[in-house]
Amino acid sequence: MDTITTSRPLATYLIRHGDDNLVLAQRLAEYISWAPELEEDLAIANIALDHLGVAHHLLAYAASVEGDGRDADALAFLRSEREFTNLLLVERPNDDFAVIMVRQFLFDAYQVPLWEALAGSADTTLAGIAAKAVKEARYHLRHSRNWVVTLGDGTEESHRRTQHAFDELWRFTGEMFVGDALDTDMAAAGIGVDPASLEAPWRRTVLEAIADATLSEPEDTTVRVGGRSGFHTEALGHMLGEMQWLQRAYPGLEW
Amino acid sequence: MVTTAREPDTVRAILEQVVDPEIPVLTIGDMGILRDVTVADDGMVRVVVTPTYSGCPAMDLIRDEIVDALAAAGIDRVTVDMVFSPPWTTEWMSDRAKEKLRAFGIAPPGSTAGADPVLCPRCASASTRTVSEFGSTACKALMVCEHCGEPFDRFKEI
Numbered sequence: 035m036d037t038i039t040t041s042r043p044l045a046t047y048l049i050r051h052g053d054d055n056l057v058l059a060q061r062l063a064e065y066i067s068w069a070p071e072l073e074e075d076l077a078i079a080n081i082a083l084d085h086l087g088v089a090h091h092l093l094a095y096a097a098s099v100e101g102d103g104r105d106a107d108a109l110a111f112l113r114s115e116r117e118f119t120n121l122l123l124v125e126r127p128n129d130d131f132a133v134i135m136v137r138q139f140l141f142d143a144y145q146v147p148l149w150e151a152l153a154g155s156a157d158t159t160l161a162g163i164a165a166k167a168v169k170e171a172r173y174h175l176r177h178s179r180n181w182v183v184t185l186g187d188g189t190e191e192s193h194r195r196t197q198h199a200f201d202e203l204w205r206f207t208g209e210m211f212v213g214d215a216l217d218t219d220m221a222a223a224g225i226g227v228d229p230a231s232l233e234a235p236w237r238r239t240v241l242e243a244i245a246d247a248t249l250s251e252p253e254d255t256t257v258r259v260g261g262r263s264g265f266h267t268e269a270l271g272h273m274l275g276e277m278q279w280l281q282r283a284y285p286g287l288e289w
Numbered sequence: 290m291v292t293t294a295r296e297p298d299t300v301r302a303i304l305e306q307v308v309d310p311e312i313p314v315l316t317i318g319d320m321g322i323l324r325d326v327t328v329a330d331d332g333m334v335r336v337v338v339t340p341t342y343s344g345c346p347a348m349d350l351i352r353d354e355i356v357d358a359l360a361a362a363g364i365d366r367v368t369v370d371m372v373f374s375p376p377w378t379t380e381w382m383s384d385r386a387k388e389k390l391r392a393f394g395i396a397p398p399g400s401t402a403g404a405d406p407v408l409c410p411r412c413a414s415a416s417t418r419t420v421s422e423f424g425s426t427a428c429k430a431l432m433v434c435e436h437c438g439e440p441f442d443r444f445k446e447i
Binding site for chain 2: 073074076077079080081083084085086087088090091158159161162163165166167169170173176177
């Protein structure tokens with residue numbers, strides 16, 4: 035099975051991480067005005083904006099590396115589902131508040147060590163974006179972890195739903211640590227990081243929170259992969275339909 | 290309008306008029322967003338800025354306002370470049386800027402190293418608590434004063 039890539043490995047690498055942040059930003063934005071309290075609505079809007087900002091910087095840099103006339107907006111709004119290379123985890127739908135917070139927590143626990151590693155990238159632009167993103171990711175992690183513990187160690191119903199969220203999302207977490215040839219090349223060049231090296235710190239963060247939340251570690255299941263090669267769950271296409279329709283219907287529209 | 294070569298200090302003085310659209314009491318110099326100003330031999334002005342938060346929606350507006358402020362002073366050959374490294378930190382905010390923030394009703398950021406008590410910008414009480422880590426903009430948290438009862442924004446240390 036062929037991986038859809040641009041001609042330049044660095045651009046492809048940047049787009050992967052840009053896509054993770056773009057797709058999660060859109061998922062969170064979908065939820066704005068639905069949060070259980072006003073403060074949480076603001077928090078989710080802020081977190082979405084941080085992810086969108088990171089996505090914008092990564093995709094704009096990827097576009098300049100490509101140098102063939104596409105810009106960040108073209109990458110965000112004019113690529114098809116098969117061209118998106120985000121992790122499956124971030125495209126999972128907003129089933130309920132527990133799923134949203136557990137999804138966020140599982141991803142934040144990955145982003146913190148990822149950005150810490152990439153802040154030392156040999157590519158100075160990527161290192162700069164990462165050094166900024168890690169400060170934000172730590173805020174996000176503190177917030178999502180608080181919710182995981184509050185909900186897990188909360189009422190019988192919130193406990194049940196949070197455990198369910200972990201059980202449902204667990205099979206999408208392994209993908210974060212599966213590297214491919216591009217990851218190996220980028221790590222060897224000192225630009226990227228070997229995703230497998232992020233698993234230990236991620237597990238530590240996650241298992242500590244699960245224990246504090248009085249939850250149980252989900253049983254290991256078959257790991258779902260495919261996002262990095264453009265093979266997605268059904269959820270992404272619907273999300274992109276909503277996200278992209280304006281630029282698809284009215285190309286180049288500005289407001 | 291005629292473009293004339295200017296000294297970087299002159300350009301900086303003009304940029305003192307450019308304020309943060311979210312916090313209009315602070316200039317981009319106060320904020321530490323303005324990183325560098327250079328004037329090339331041919332008169333081309335290069336302004337270097339850095340974003341506060343990755344998703345700060347004010348950055349595009351700030352860029353436009355830099356260009357407009359310089360154009361109003363007759364300088365129309367300008368590039369505004371954004372750099373990410375080193376990442377912006379509230380440590381770059383001047384004491385003068387922090388005092389202006391406080392007077393505006395926003396608790397200024399403390400040291401990024403320690404846990405300074407957050408004082409109420411209205412009554413200076415240290416008896417304050419966080420309502421939400423995320424406030425009206427990416428850079429602020431929502432607080433309330435237990436002493437005077439007023440809610441207020443706190444500029445987060447980063």
